[in-house]
Amino acid sequence: MVEEVPPEDVKDRIDNGDDTQIIDIRSPAQFEQGHIPGAINIPMAELPSRVDEVEWSDDVVVACPIGQSSVQAARLIGSYEGVDDDSSVSSMAGGYEAWEYDLETEE
Amino acid sequence: MSESGWEGVVDLPDELDDETAEELFERATEVQDMTGEVCPYPQVEAKKAIQSLESGDLLVQETDHVPSTENVPKSVEGQADANVWKSGDGRYRIFLRKQ
Numbered sequence: 595m596v597e598e599v600p601p602e603d604v605k606d607r608i609d610n611g612d613d614t615q616i617i618d619i620r621s622p623a624q625f626e627q628g629h630i631p632g633a634i635n636i637p638m639a640e641l642p643s644r645v646d647e648v649e650w651s652d653d654v655v656v657a658c659p660i661g662q663s664s665v666q667a668a669r670l671i672g673s674y675e676g677v678d679d680d681s682s683v684s685s686m687a688g689g690y691e692a693w694e695y696d697l698e699t700e701e
Numbered sequence: 702m703s704e705s706g707w708e709g710v711v712d713l714p715d716e717l718d719d720e721t722a723e724e725l726f727e728r729a730t731e732v733q734d735m736t737g738e739v740c741p742y743p744q745v746e747a748k749k750a751i752q753s754l755e756s757g758d759l760l761v762q763e764t765d766h767v768p769s770t771e772n773v774p775k776s777v778e779g780q781a782d783a784n785v786w787k788s789g790d791g792r793y794r795i796f797l798r799k800q
Contacts, residue, residue, distance in 0.1 A: 621739075638739055638768070642706050662772040663740040669710035689741075 596668040598687040604655055605695050608632065615651035619658050619667050620690070628697030630657060641667055645674045654683045661689035707767035714774050714783040717796065722786035725796055730758040736765050736792070743769045744776035747797060751777045754799045762795040770795055 607614040608631060616633040618625055625635040636644055638658070654671060658664035664685040672683040686693070717725070726732075731750055735743040743762060750760050760781070762773055773795050774783030781797040788794075 639766075658740055660741045660744070662744065662775065663768045666707065666710050666768045666771065670707065673710060 596665050596672065597682065597684040598661070598665070599655060599684045600687050601693045601695070604630070604657075604686055604693075607653070607655075612653065613651055614653045614655055617654060617656045617667070617671070619656060619664060624659075626700050628699050630693065631696070631698040633657065633698075638663055638667060641670060645671060646676060650674070650677045650681065652678065652681045654681065655686055656683070657686040657693070658689045660691050661685060661687050664689060711767050711771045713770050714785045714795075717784045717786045719786070722794060722796070725759060726761055726786075726794065728759065729761040729796075730754060731760050733760070733762045735762050735769065738764070738769075739766055740768070740772060743773050747773045747777055747795075751780050751797065751799055756799050758799050760797045760799070762797070763792065764795060765792050767793065769793075773797070 616630050618629050618633040618635045619638040619641060621637055622635060656664040656668045656671065658667065668683045668685045671677060677683065733746055733750065743764060747760065747762060754760060770785045770793050774797065777797055781799050784796040786794045
């Protein structure tokens with residue numbers, strides 16, 4: 595089962611400087627318009643072929659528009675052999691729709 | 702596991718055989734082509750369509766995005782019953798019958 599973490603928890607982890615990797619699976623255009631600070635953009639369609647390119651952290655949170663496809667994306671990442679069994683791969687509940695904090699934009 | 706793919710990580714609704722799927726497709730009340738579309742557009746369109754349908758009516762969404770086969774039925778849970786048909790070449794039809 596994929597754990598769903600509320601946006602407040604994701605925000606806390608960023609503020610605390612935790613080693614949390616945020617994977618944004620929206621389109622590059624949406625990502626450019628604004629994303630969670632520090633997020634890495636891997637569009638959903640590219641995820642299966644790019645899952646082995648990424649150096650996965652022990653704490654991964656996947657974010658999507660409304661928090662549904664991020665659940666499958668988290669399952670996909672979690673099932674990848676390059677991700678340790680004791681790593682946490684979770685989905686941000688409610689997705690970007692529920693994210694009320696500041697967004698980072700590309701300079 | 703060397704090849705990662707969506708099918709292994711998506712909870713597909715019950716699958717239909719080719720014949721049943723074809724028969725149902727011909728009788729569909731509404732067909733939405735969602736090829737190339739990803740979350741949340743297919744969910745939003747499914748919800749809108751289901752609201753305007755009568756009980757027993759059938760909505761079909763065509764998609765090439767496997768996660769939609771789980772997410773679209775979820776978005777109309779309690780309002781419609783879902784089945785899926787796989788073409789075998791990466792396209793899917795999601796059948797939603799309004800309760």
